[in-house]
Amino acid sequence: MSQTRQSQNGLQAVIDLGARRRAHNNVLLIKAALPATISAALLAFAIYVLVMVSADRVDWHNILPVGLVVAMVPAIAVSLLVIASRRNHPFSMAVAVTVFALSFAISILAATRIPVSFVGIALTIPSTLLCVTLANLAMARSLSRRACLLDFPGAAAVAQKLDGRVQVVSPEEIGPDIRRVLIDPAFHHSAEWAPVLARLYTRGLEMEAWPRYLETYAGRVDIDSFELADVSYSPSQIFYYRFKRVVDLVGVLVLAVPVLVVGGLLWLYIRLVDGGPSFFIQERRGYGGGTFRLYKFRTMYKNADGASTSANDSRVLPGCHLVRQLRLDELPQLINIARGEMSFIGPRPVSVAIAEALEARIPQYINRSILLPGLTGWAQVSHGYAETQDEEIEKLSYDLYYLKHVSFDLDVIISVRTIKTLLLRKGAR
Structure with missing residues (x-):
């Protein structure tokens, strides 16, 4: 037995002894954002090339490399969004990462001394911003689907309010595909449930009260429980x-x-x-x-x-x-x-x-x-x-x-x- 343990090094040995491996969201996010990202890249390339053609440019050895670099801007922007993990402000974040990616691309082109058309690049910005925003929204939707509701009295009624899109589970039924666990603030905030929530948190799961999740999902508040004292502005x-x-x-x-x-x-x-x-x-x-x-x-x-x-x-x-x-x-x-x-x-x-x-x-x-x-x-x-x-x-x-x-x-x-x-x-x- 000791020889078996010695043959295994690092955290893999700990996993083999019962620890869990956290699921990565990056693949899921990239998959969700891929259609909008590809669309943005194709549009950016096509717009830049069309602008050059309309200007009677025929130096394709300059036009095509710049078009390819401009087409990379949406991919860079979406990659930054994946790393940033910020979905609360889809348009603002899209603007920020697109500006950064565009500045990076222009810096590369300036270093290579390839002649570029800044008018052509500017005309690609609206479609790129739109598609990057749509990609960010698609990633947010993909993450919202990876939620479950921790069982409590009344959980079935809450799941019905969420149109049955969130499954009611016990702690033992939470699988590796789940990213967010919805809890009842009155029932689960107790000494009995504290160790359970702590274990779920250490597994990398996000804890969120179901009323807040429902508010975001429905785009409306519960009027009876609304209090101005609970409103906090950034x-x-x-x-x-x-x-x-x-x-x-x-x-x-x-x-x-x-x-x-x-x-x-x-x-x-x-x-x-x-x-x-x-x-x-x-x-x-x-x-x-x-x-x-x-x-x-x-x-x-x-x-x-x-x-x-x-x-x-x-x-x-x-x-x-x-x-x-x-x-x-x-x-x-x-x-x-x-x-x-x-x-x-x-x-x-x-x-x-x-x-x-x-x-x-x-x-x-x-x-x-x-x-x-x-x-x-x-x-x-x-x-x-x-x-x-x-x-x-x-x-x-x-x-x-x-x-x-x-x-x-x-x-x-x-x-x-x-x-x-x-x-x-x-x-x-």
């Missing part, structure tokens, strides 16, 4: 929210000319179809519980009742169903954004009457007024139009999630999903 979140005002003003300036043209045509059309006024002005609940006058184009006949809008509503002016679907009736709210009464992204402002009714019904509703209301928001792209008070309360869970997790990355996701909603013409009535 310095980057605080800085970004202060900087949002600058983003809003720049956005208003950029959109001013096209909005004036489209808005002018809409204003004229409404007056021709149904006379004036062309604007609909309503008091809405704003920042800090105050009120402000929200501007919209009037898309219904004059003197229409104030009931909730339904699909194919007969009160809508001819041709204005499309205007509502494309959200063109919201264009005058750039005035509210310029005044500082609204932001491009934030909780959607509701009428004063609805706000008062909901604040009387559920105290948490006032918390959505802590942030500036927005032209679009997380609740809008996640839930859509609300007809009843119950649906408004359901949307509140998304607004509070945004309040808790406000960030540049979340705003990017909201912007992309808003554009997708507009293109598909979903949600508006």
Whole structure:
């Protein structure tokens, strides 16, 4: 027996005696990111070559090496993401690693003295950023699938909330493919379970309370348990929210000319179809519980009742169903954004009457007024139009999630999903 042990050296002997070998996530992450990475490399190479061809360049001994180096940028960026193990800020991290990889690639090209087109390289950046972001999101999804729920009374109900995607297991059933163990903060934080959790932790498994995992998975908070005292902002979140005002003003300036043209045509059309006024002005609940006058184009006949809008509503002016679907009736709210009464992204402002009714019904509703209301928001792209008070309360869970997790990355996701909603013409009535 002693000879057998002496013949084995290092940690392999310890593993043979019963220790476990930790599973590596790198292969899984690379596999998840591979489609987006390959797409980014092919696009970068093709874009650079096309730019050179359009410029009548024929020095292929220079063009092809630069194209290959540019195609390596996404691979370098994704490799850095794998090493960094940061999935919380997919777009910010994609920007950071792409800038680093691009700088590294340009340094290599400069050292070789190969003539390059910086315009061609610059044109590859948007597709590279998009694909690297998608790769990061794909890696995050692959890791979220490698989770299990540690058994406790009520675990079956929690697994149902997670759509059955997380298996309920005992400590002995946790296999090498699991990376994250979801625990119940009330049941498992006890003297009885402390040694078990310690053993799981030493195996390299991440411990996470299932309510937090569910919040991230669903993109909404539990309203009943939400407390402002539990909200903790990072310095980057605080800085970004202060900087949002600058983003809003720049956005208003950029959109001013096209909005004036489209808005002018809409204003004229409404007056021709149904006379004036062309604007609909309503008091809405704003920042800090105050009120402000929200501007919209009037898309219904004059003197229409104030009931909730339904699909194919007969009160809508001819041709204005499309205007509502494309959200063109919201264009005058750039005035509210310029005044500082609204932001491009934030909780959607509701009428004063609805706000008062909901604040009387559920105290948490006032918390959505802590942030500036927005032209679009997380609740809008996640839930859509609300007809009843119950649906408004359901949307509140998304607004509070945004309040808790406000960030540049979340705003990017909201912007992309808003554009997708507009293109598909979903949600508006």
